[in-house]
Amino acid sequence: MHLFIYSSIYLFIYLCIYLFIYLYLCQVWSSIFMKHNDSKMFCLTGSGVNKVFVKEHDDAVLPCSLSTRENLVGMLFDWRKNGQKDGQKEVFLYDAGNHYNNGRQGQDKQFKGRVSHFQGQLMNGNASIKIQNAKMADSGIYSCDFPKLQPGQTFSIELVLVSGALIDMAKHLGNLSYNIWSKMKQKVSYSPVVLDPNTAHSDLFLSTDLTSVCCVDGQKLPRNPERFNSVISVLGSEGFDSGTHSWDVVVGASPAWILGVAAESFQRNKDVGSQSGLWRILYYKGEYTACSRPDPDTVLPVKKKLQRIRVHLDWSKGELSFSDPDTDTHLHTFKHTFTEKLFPYFNTNKPYLLEISPRRNPLSVTVNHHHTFDFNNQQEVTVLLHLYLSECALKYFGFGVFL
Numbered sequence: 129m130h131l132f133i134y135s136s137i138y139l140f141i142y143l144c145i146y147l148f149i150y151l152y153l154c155q156v157w158s159s160i161f162m163k164h165n166d167s168k169m170f171c172l173t174g175s176g177v178n179k180v181f182v183k184e185h186d187d188a189v190l191p192c193s194l195s196t197r198e199n200l201v202g203m204l205f206d207w208r209k210n211g212q213k214d215g216q217k218e219v220f221l222y223d224a225g226n227h228y229n230n231g232r233q234g235q236d237k238q239f240k241g242r243v244s245h246f247q248g249q250l251m252n253g254n255a256s257i258k259i260q261n262a263k264m265a266d267s268g269i270y271s272c273d274f275p276k277l278q279p280g281q282t283f284s285i286e287l288v289l290v291s292g293a294l295i296d297m298a299k300h301l302g303n304l305s306y307n308i309w310s311k312m313k314q315k316v317s318y319s320p321v322v323l324d325p326n327t328a329h330s331d332l333f334l335s336t337d338l339t340s341v342c343c344v345d346g347q348k349l350p351r352n353p354e355r356f357n358s359v360i361s362v363l364g365s366e367g368f369d370s371g372t373h374s375w376d377v378v379v380g381a382s383p384a385w386i387l388g389v390a391a392e393s394f395q396r397n398k399d400v401g402s403q404s405g406l407w408r409i410l411y412y413k414g415e416y417t418a419c420s421r422p423d424p425d426t427v428l429p430v431k432k433k434l435q436r437i438r439v440h441l442d443w444s445k446g447e448l449s450f451s452d453p454d455t456d457t458h459l460h461t462f463k464h465t466f467t468e469k470l471f472p473y474f475n476t477n478k479p480y481l482l483e484i485s486p487r488r489n490p491l492s493v494t495v496n497h498h499h500t501f502d503f504n505n506q507q508e509v510t511v512l513l514h515l516y517l518s519e520c521a522l523k524y525f526g527f528g529v530f531l
């Protein structure tokens with residue numbers, strides 16, 4: 129009888145934990161992946177490296193074209209992946225019709241049978257390749273090299289696999305080895321602001337960790353009321369109505385962006401230009417301008433191209449300041465008696481990434497059941513919660529967690 133009661137209680141607790149993890153993961157997963165249906169998006173980053181975001185198991189097209197549109201049929205181009213530890217890997221080499229898919233030797237085994245070029249595009253100077261069934265291990269920086277051109281040309285493309293990092297963790301839950309912990313320690317970085325995918329305009333692409341955004345088109349997203357429909361904007365997921373908050377945004381090479389804060393009541397489906405409740409600086413045509421309606425715009429006396437912008441909100445004091453963290457130069461301060469919750473605001477209509485700078489991960493982990501968690505970080509807590517719960521489930525209930 130006792131045994132029956134105990135087993136029922138255990139079973140019940142286990143089911144609750146399972147359900148909780150499942151629902152949580154589903155929510156995170158779907159909120160991220162509802163957006164990421166199109167696997168062939170790419171953004172330009174400040175460093176001149178193109179970033180291609182691809183969902184795990186989809187095909188990745190890495191773009192590389194000569195602007196001269198020179199015919200490549202009789203030429204040579206070489207794709208390599210730059211590894212940190214293992215040096216360069218041969219991904220795809222095409223030499224006047226001779227390549228790895230028709231007998232040429234030397235391709236790295238990681239890419240064997242998975243990489244193809246676009247034969248019909250060669251005559252347009254297009255040396256793009258397709259990697260089938262992209263895996264996490266394919267993430268990294270690729271170079272597309274034309275060594276025989278005068279002068280030689282090399283392009284860099286970063287492939288970013290958008291998987292659920294969380295799901296990946298979950299796969300390893302049964303094996304809480306030191307390796308996994310330490311890997312996680314490097315992976316999980318702490319962002320002061322996480323973007324809210326439900327507010328993102330349908331042309332915006334958010335990275336899986338919800339800390340970068342760029343503009344692409346052609347996504348079909350549900351028209352929910354939180355979503356920006358007229359301006360290509362996205363808000364941070366957390367609003368502030370007290371205290372001080374600050375975040376850095378890498379704007380890099382982006383030729384046009386708007387950063388600032390928006391009040392909770394700001395109308396997302398109406399014309400932004402005339403509404404109050406949005407304090408921002410915008411960069412356009414080489415000029416920095418501070419705007420907040422109904423005040424007139426202020427053109428800022430900034431001559432150089434800024435790489436990063438620090439946004440500092442002191443809600444209680446009623447100040448919103450912008451500065452250049454690289455030179456510690458003040459750009460502009462808005463003074464206003466704030467009465468509402470304010471959300472970080474990001475706007476770009478260009479295919480260049482705006483990235484919220486991650487900070488060094490404050491997590492410290494000691495293995496063997498002494499864990500120190502940082503509960504200020506949502507991502508970290510999610511990951512750790514999964515690990516913790518599964519570890520508990522395994523230890524106390526003798527069940528594996530199947531996700």
Ligand SMILES: *[C@@H]1O[C@H](CO)[C@@H](O)[C@H](O)[C@H]1NC(C)=O
Pocket residue numbers: 165166348
């Ligand atoms: C992606 O979108 C297309 C239609 O646009 C749909 O048919 C397909 O099922 C979607 N794929 C995923 C993985 O959601």
Ligand SMILES: *[C@@H]1O[C@H](CO)[C@@H](O)[C@H](O)[C@H]1NC(C)=O
Pocket residue numbers: 189191193246249252254255256
């Ligand atoms: C190169 O070819 C690929 C594959 O057909 C295509 O997706 C890409 O848009 C082409 N690039 C250019 C610049 O035409």
Ligand SMILES: *[C@@H]1O[C@H](CO)[C@@H](O)[C@H](O)[C@H]1NC(C)=O
Pocket residue numbers: 299300303305
């Ligand atoms: C689990 O641990 C074993 C032994 O340390 C290792 O060989 C195996 O690859 C690990 N599995 C995973 C999924 O990390």
